[in-house]
Amino acid sequence: MPSYLAVYEDTAPFFTYSGTWAAGSSRDDRSAERYSESSFMVTQSAGASFSFKFYGTEAGIFGSKRVGHGAYQGSLDGVPSPAASGSADPGQFKTSLFTGTAQKGFHNVTLTNMEARFLDVDFVSWMASVGRDDEPLIVNTRQDNDPGFAYNPPNAWTTGPSSVGSFSGANGHATSTIGASVTLTFKGVYRSPSLSSLISSHCTLGDAIAVYGPAGPDGASAYSVQLNRDPPSTHTSFKAFYRPRQLLYYGANLGAGTHTVTLKLDSIANQTQMLAIDYAEIYTTPSLGGSFDGAISSASNPGLIAGIAVLSILSLIALGFIAVLFFLYKKGRFNFAPPSSSKSEEGGVDWGESAYPTYLPTEHGVGYGQGAVNGGPENYALNSTTSPTSGRAMSASGHGPVSPAQGTAYTSSSSRVLSPQDDYSIQAAPSTSRSTNPSQPPVFPSSKRVLLAANQDSNPEEVVASPPPPAYMS
Numbered sequence: 001m002p003s004y005l006a007v008y009e010d011t012a013p014f015f016t017y018s019g020t021w022a023a024g025s026s027r028d029d030r031s032a033e034r035y036s037e038s039s040f041m042v043t044q045s046a047g048a049s050f051s052f053k054f055y056g057t058e059a060g061i062f063g064s065k066r067v068g069h070g071a072y073q074g075s076l077d078g079v080p081s082p083a084a085s086g087s088a089d090p091g092q093f094k095t096s097l098f099t100g101t102a103q104k105g106f107h108n109v110t111l112t113n114m115e116a117r118f119l120d121v122d123f124v125s126w127m128a129s130v131g132r133d134d135e136p137l138i139v140n141t142r143q144d145n146d147p148g149f150a151y152n153p154p155n156a157w158t159t160g161p162s163s164v165g166s167f168s169g170a171n172g173h174a175t176s177t178i179g180a181s182v183t184l185t186f187k188g189v190y191r192s193p194s195l196s197s198l199i200s201s202h203c204t205l206g207d208a209i210a211v212y213g214p215a216g217p218d219g220a221s222a223y224s225v226q227l228n229r230d231p232p233s234t235h236t237s238f239k240a241f242y243r244p245r246q247l248l249y250y251g252a253n254l255g256a257g258t259h260t261v262t263l264k265l266d267s268i269a270n271q272t273q274m275l276a277i278d279y280a281e282i283y284t285t286p287s288l289g290g291s292f293d294g295a296i297s298s299a300s301n302p303g304l305i306a307g308i309a310v311l312s313i314l315s316l317i318a319l320g321f322i323a324v325l326f327f328l329y330k331k332g333r334f335n336f337a338p339p340s341s342s343k344s345e346e347g348g349v350d351w352g353e354s355a356y357p358t359y360l361p362t363e364h365g366v367g368y369g370q371g372a373v374n375g376g377p378e379n380y381a382l383n384s385t386t387s388p389t390s391g392r393a394m395s396a397s398g399h400g401p402v403s404p405a406q407g408t409a410y411t412s413s414s415s416r417v418l419s420p421q422d423d424y425s426i427q428a429a430p431s432t433s434r435s436t437n438p439s440q441p442p443v444f445p446s447s448k449r450v451l452l453a454a455n456q457d458s459n460p461e462e463v464v465a466s467p468p469p470p471a472y473m474s
Helices: 302-330
Strands: 003-009 016-018 041-043 049-065 071-076 092-113 119-121 123-129 138-143 149-152 173-175 181-186 208-215 222-227 233-235 243-251 259-267 275-277 279-284 357-361 365-370
Touching: 003 049, 003 243, 049 119, 092 119, 092 123, 149 173, 181 208, 181 279, 208 259, 208 275, 222 243, 233 243, 243 259, 259 275
Parallel strands: none
Antiparallel strands: 003 123, 016 049, 041 119, 049 092, 049 123, 071 092, 138 279, 149 181, 173 275, 181 259, 208 243, 208 279, 222 233, 222 259, 357 365
């Protein structure tokens, strides 16, 4: 099964201190910052002991060896190891005081002070195991407001304990009512109503659980923990200094089925003391039917995995079809836009898009533009004294030529096709308006014909006129 190293500080309420112990601090010890999290428990009483229970293969107790420390002895499952000396100069910190190894299973570890000299505990670690060795470890977190928690009686619990901002998720539950309890029900697989039908009812479980909460001066003098129907164990969360997210209880090798862990407040010294719950962690593996919250392991539901695979294949096919359509669109094989008509609605003349400049007569002179005029001949501006906004007008008074490269848009309030009876004329620009570029090619091809419009009223009829030569050629 996968092994993981569990490490917990000396302030964890899960640990048991027997005899006289005190919390170390920088006020009494200038080397306090050299301990893990600047925290340690110390005793100077012979026979004082420190103990805990774990499931795994190896455990270790760490502390310091310094001047003034005496002999101590560690034991594993009641079998003592040879006594060791805790004296060292210079001092050693975060060093191993005792290590015990054994076969995988439940074990008890005890560290005892042999002399009326100092012995301190900094932190503890053990090698825990869950599931098989060739699979990953899954850890699911249950916040205190998870539906799996049941608080009894509900009105004895508050959701606003002191220092709740230091809790995981800034939320927690606490009670100062003697006899109030909280029960967490769980399995290796998170069984929400929408997923319960997909989970095998006979999957084998073998999980571990850790429950966390704060410890400090406002902690409970005594609380008990019962896992399933095992005998309860008693602990205390009362400590000299406040520490959030401390280990309240740890259980492992739970076996198959649904499990419950119940914490109950047994005693307090005053009404400020409370038993507070922060969150729980559940350890499992895929072979035990476990999965991360909101997910189902492949071993529990192969049909769901097959469905996801089919959906993935269909999605890839759809994406490929869209890519082909986009490629054809870029190549111009088809166009989503509707075809547009180039016919003039009024005259029915197809003006198209001309690559040649268009000659437009005005009352005061000759104008040049480039490209097709929007809408056909009805947009020609006759008898207008306004210059185009996008070009320059060439007038008979010598205001200068319009550059053929500039496009011009014209508007008119009245227009029609000239008839043979209309009196119209075309004036060429004077010599002062000649182009300054003699090498410029002719503006109009000899074969280009234009339609002219006049202001006089007459019968509509198309008249063809040839444009005059450019000014610089006259």
